[in-house]
Amino acid sequence: MSSFFSYLINGISLGSIYAIIALGYTMVYGIAKMLNFAHGDVIMVGSYMAFLAMGSLGLPPVVAVLLAVVVCTILGITIEKIAYKPLRKAPSLAVLITAIGVSYFLQNTALLVFGANTKMFTSVIKLPPVILGDGGVNISGETQVAIVVCIIIMIVLTTFIKKTKAGQAMLAVSEDKGAAELMGVNVNGTISLTFAIGSALAAIAGVLLCSAYPTLSPYTGSMPGIKAFVAAVFGGIGSIPGAFIGGILLGIIENMSKAYISSQLSDAIVFTVLIIVLLVKPTGILGKKINEKV
């Protein structure tokens, strides 16, 4: 029973990281109506930045994380400006292919700059593990921090969107771009802001991910990125609470199938979940049905 409990906690922790990544997907999808394939690779860049800042520059972990966040934010805005902005009016297939191109570009640049060797990432978290129930359940510092950070981000983001002008602008743009523009909303600025927030969150998720699973390579981001997308679809793409619920559920499903079914097949199980969700409820748990106007 205690092992079940620790699998559950670890699943929630992994799910929290997925949820933070899924937020980036869901916000960008909600506003720019595009699937940002490069999001997973922004995670990888963030992790490398933190790794270099701590390893080569010897900066303290907090500064390293901040540096990673700043670099990823700039990267996110730059990607949007160069690659996606010229394609605002292009068909979604063209944007999707561009996004794959960007993802590939980041991966291969990292491969050339940092090399293909896997690096060992030193955890940024120095909290002692919490031990419950006669030592049966061991919750590591990374697990605690991931869950807490995810909850804080959710609260801050929801308040930001509900209470601030920029947040309301984001809602307006996601609802109707043209109407928002007529009401004086700076659409391009709002889209840039969305990419900035998503990329900053990706950097945080990257550091958390590499602290919990301490290996780092140019391909680190792609698999968690895809799974976070699955989480976003699971919860209902475009919905922020949906990303949270989807992420947590997916993390639990993945950890449970690793523990009780097969560790090699856990990815296959996660993707089977996606296909089942698309079959039964394509809009996801919290997704809204959008009626199309002709």
Place this chain on the structure above:
Amino acid sequence: MKTKMNLTKSTKSTLITVGIVVVAYIVMQILGGAGMLSSLMKGLLVPLCIYAIMAVSLNLTVGILGELSLGHAGFMCVGAFVSAFFSLYFKETMAAGPRFIIAIILGGVVAALSGLLIGIPVLRLRGDYLAIVTLAFGEIIKNIINVMYVGRDEQGIHFSMKDAYSMNLSSEGQILINGAQGITGTPNDSNFTVAAILLVLTLIIVLNLVNSRPGRAIMAIRDNRIAAESVGINITKFKLLAFSISAGLAGIAGVLYAHNLSILQAQPKNFGYNMSIMILVYVVLGGMGNIRGSLIASVILVLLPELMRQLNDYRMLIYSIVLIVMMIFNWSPKAKEFREKYSIKRLLGKKTEKGEA
């Protein structure tokens, strides 16, 4: 095929495309017969056909249907393993010719069925779900094959998901699929002639589909889904048709691939995401929706890296830039303006047609 002299435009175009392959085949055979082909070139002939089939079939999904598939290598993997398993199973009991023909049909059909299976939940949805699900499919297939163990002895077929020992084979037993080690000892039935014939078949299937009534329906869906639906086109049916044909053709490419090697393993290198992206680059560079373009682009992009080995490290980086630049060049309003201003036609003093994209 029509024997009349007044051929329609589409038939003429099909004949030209097929003609290119036939001429290339004859030239290669003459060069090969005269001993003018290097062994590197000879080894590349079958892979060239495989990649061309992959590119043409992916173009059916991406260019004609307008959906993105990122797991095309996954369907190739299905075709490869199903056919390799079949060929190995009947290696002693069947003649090479009919065995290979059945293997090709089997590989194609199973891959098409898996395409259908993926397509049914996904293709009725709007949005970019197909991309992510096909991507997932490619990974699932690789995962499953890498934990699958199949063997046989006098008692019949044994199957395990754990390791080769838990199949409890007798001493006479033979391991057919050995997990991550894959399938060893597939008969090498592929050769350039078979590959070229299959490439021609693929071209005829795809080009005829495009020029047929269902093909027009598929392109109508791509261009305007709502308009297509309102004239009574069954969207899901035609999407499924195009996608499963595309998957089936990828499966046939897989059959060729499996029978060209003696060891078949499901690795990221051959059936992974990278492979799917590479094929996508062929399609995008050749022109989405242009079948002949895919054919030419795949030939050039397979030969070019072989000739420029020193650039190998940068190959994928260059491909990614090609993808981004091609899309921006095609769709960005500024690039469109630029192209209209400096188009070759205009520079030659001819009138450009307005409103042409």
